[in-house]
Amino acid sequence: MANSKYEYVKKFEDDDRLPPCNWIVVRIDGCHFHRFSADHEFEKPNDKNALNLMNSCAVSMLEHFPDIVFAYGVSDEYSFVLKETTQFYQRRASKILSLSVSYFTSLYVMKWKEFFPDKELKAPPSFDGRVICFPKAKIIQDYLAWRQVDCHINNQYNTCFWNLVNSGKTEREAQEFLKGTQSKDKNELLFQQFGINYNDLPAMFRKGSCVYRDKVEETAKLDKGGNSIKRTRNKVVLAHIDIIGPKFWSEHQYILEE
Numbered sequence: 001m002a003n004s005k006y007e008y009v010k011k012f013e014d015d016d017r018l019p020p021c022n023w024i025v026v027r028i029d030g031c032h033f034h035r036f037s038a039d040h041e042f043e044k045p046n047d048k049n050a051l052n053l054m055n056s057c058a059v060s061m062l063e064h065f066p067d068i069v070f071a072y073g074v075s076d077e078y079s080f081v082l083k084e085t086t087q088f089y090q091r092r093a094s095k096i097l098s099l100s101v102s103y104f105t106s107l108y109v110m111k112w113k114e115f116f117p118d119k120e121l122k123a124p125p126s127f128d129g130r131v132i133c134f135p136k137a138k139i140i141q142d143y144l145a146w147r148q149v150d151c152h153i154n155n156q157y158n159t160c161f162w163n164l165v166n167s168g169k170t171e172r173e174a175q176e177f178l179k180g181t182q183s184k185d186k187n188e189l190l191f192q193q194f195g196i197n198y199n200d201l202p203a204m205f206r207k208g209s210c211v212y213r214d215k216v217e218e219t220a221k222l223d224k225g226g227n228s229i230k231r232t233r234n235k236v237v238l239a240h241i242d243i244i245g246p247k248f249w250s251e252h253q254y255i256l257e258e
């Protein structure tokens with residue numbers, strides 16, 4: 001196309017390419033989901049359908065963007081890790097961020113009915129996003145551990161809070177009651193007062209959700225002799241597991257390799 005005299009305006013655009021040799025994390029978070037979850041009557045503290053919807057969107061993200069190697073989600077947020085060497089949109093921050101957020105948001109709307117067949121989507125959900133660079137795989141592990149610790153702390157607090165509220169305290173009273181309590185006190189409260197063993201709660205609530213690719217053995221159809229044929233396939237999987245200790249990463253070293 002011929003240059004026009006207006007071409008110079010392009011010079012006002014920033015070069016926002018992210019530095020090479022860095023892992024890239026995109027973290028998205030639901031906008032005003034305190035309100036959104038109330039408007040759509042999410043179960044408190046954890047609405048399973050809402051979490052399953054988030055997880056389904058994350059699985060579709062990995063299926064759509066091959067350079068995402070890992071995702072971790074809790075509540076209304078998800079972190080997506082892009083491999084160190086990605087050349088997706090020349091590593092331009094605004095392209096990576098805007099595509100991630102808009103694609104995720106569209107998935108959330110498109111899949112809503114699948115997870116809430118009886119609930120009308122009353123307002124358009126939106127997500128904010130940020131992009132962060134980490135120069136070492138070890139820091140990615142620490143970043144993800146940080147999110148999982150946060151999941152644990154919030155879930156423990158929220159489980160106590162909503163049990164207190166459901167047993168007759170006002171939200172203010174429940175908040176006052178929990179002020180200054182340690183982790184041990186909260187587990188004790190749940191057990192003594194509500195008969196809940198914290199560790200028996202669903203792993204999805206306690207550990208959050210991990211999405212990554214793994215080799216899965218599948219039984220394909222029978223061959224002519226009537227024997228089943230097994231084959232391994234690289235599949236996007238969802239798991240609610242510990243990623244703070246070294247076990248997961250030593251068993252899945254390929255995820256954070258170059």
Ligand code: ATP
Pocket residue numbers: 029030031032033034035037042043044045046047048050051075076
């Ligand atoms: P912001 O726009 O600043 O992110 P927010 O209202 O979304 O504000 P968050 O700190 O992101 O605040 O908290 C998310 C809110 O959404 C919490 O209040 C949480 O209870 C609610 N929420 C998100 N997912 C679920 C779920 N699966 N079940 C129940 N509540 C949920």
Ligand code: ATP
Pocket residue numbers: none
């Ligand atoms: P990129 O992802 O790089 O933006 P693109 O395919 O979206 O790739 P654009 O330069 O944005 O490329 O061009 C938009 C394309 O969408 C054009 O091919 C145009 O013909 C088509 N398109 C968009 N809006 C309309 C419309 N209202 N009617 C017909 N075609 C449209």
Ligand code: MG
Pocket residue numbers: 029030128
């Ligand atoms: Mg936010």
Ligand code: MG
Pocket residue numbers: 029030031032033034076
């Ligand atoms: Mg939010």
Ligand code: MG
Pocket residue numbers: 029030075076077
């Ligand atoms: Mg949040």
Ligand code: MG
Pocket residue numbers: none
């Ligand atoms: Mg276009």
